[in-house]
Amino acid sequence: MALLAGVLPDFDIYFKPLILHHTYTHSLIILLPICAVLVIRLKGLGLAFSAGILSHLVADSIVGTIPPLYPLSDFQVGISLGLPSPADTALEVGALGLVLFLAYLNGDYKLVSEAHRESVYLTIPLVSIVTLTLLFAGDNNVSLAEFAFSRKALTLITLGHAALIGILSLAILQGVRAIMIDKQRPGQTSDNQSREHQPLGPSLPSNISP
Numbered sequence: 778m779a780l781l782a783g784v785l786p787d788f789d790i791y792f793k794p795l796i797l798h799h800t801y802t803h804s805l806i807i808l809l810p811i812c813a814v815l816v817i818r819l820k821g822l823g824l825a826f827s828a829g830i831l832s833h834l835v836a837d838s839i840v841g842t843i844p845p846l847y848p849l850s851d852f853q854v855g856i857s858l859g860l861p862s863p864a865d866t867a868l869e870v871g872a873l874g875l876v877l878f879l880a881y882l883n884g885d886y887k888l889v890s891e892a893h894r895e896s897v898y899l900t901i902p903l904v905s906i907v908t909l910t911l912l913f914a915g916d917n918n919v920s921l922a923e924f925a926f927s928r929k930a931l932t933l934i935t936l937g938h939a940a941l942i943g944i945l946s947l948a949i950l951q952g953v954r955a956i957m958i959d960k961q962r963p964g965q966t967s968d969n970q971s972r973e974h975q976p977l978g979p980s981l982p983s984n985i986s987p
């Protein structure tokens with residue numbers, strides 16, 4: 778949930794002609810009440826969502842600025858250390874390292890190392906990260922392949938993103954695997970399936986005897 782919410786403020790890129798990037802979805806007076814309601818209503822899940830959303834705003838206000846009072850005011854807050862910049866590299870690589878460490882501590886790494894159905898939900902952040910990157914690059918005429926390795930700091934970020942995408946893809950494969958294993962496992966429907974797909978043989982009667 779935190780991983781998805783961390784990308785969510787940039788979903789305004791999907792609605793580019795309708796919503797300007799870095800406006801409504803980066804405004805504290807819009808997001809803070811939503812986060813408060815979600816934490817009160819959904820407890821842990823709401824907290825994960827809020828942590829993701831607010832971490833995005835913190836990071837954006839370190840490398841650039843955010844409009845905390847939008848649409849009431851265009852007033853900007855942030856220390857604008859730059860994007861790309863060493864600060865941005867430290868933030869992105871540090872955050873990835875922190876998430877990997879937390880996933881190790883709380884057992885979330887099992888979504889990648891074992892077959893779990895829940896892992897298929899990681900399709901949402903994976904597709905978001907990839908499509909938002911492509912759309913943003915397209916909108917701003919950035920040649921990604923050239924840009925990605927143009928400086929040392931960017932190469933590190935590119936490798937971090939490649940690692941993240943690799944991890945998420947692996948987790949999604951584990952999710953698909955779990956669904957396939959569940960389908961093959963003998964259960965309520967597996968008798969029907971074996972009758973449909975296999976010719977009746979001596980190994981089956983124990984299950985279908987009256």
Ligand SMILES: [Zn+2]
Pocket residue numbers: 786787803833837
């Ligand atoms: Zn943003």
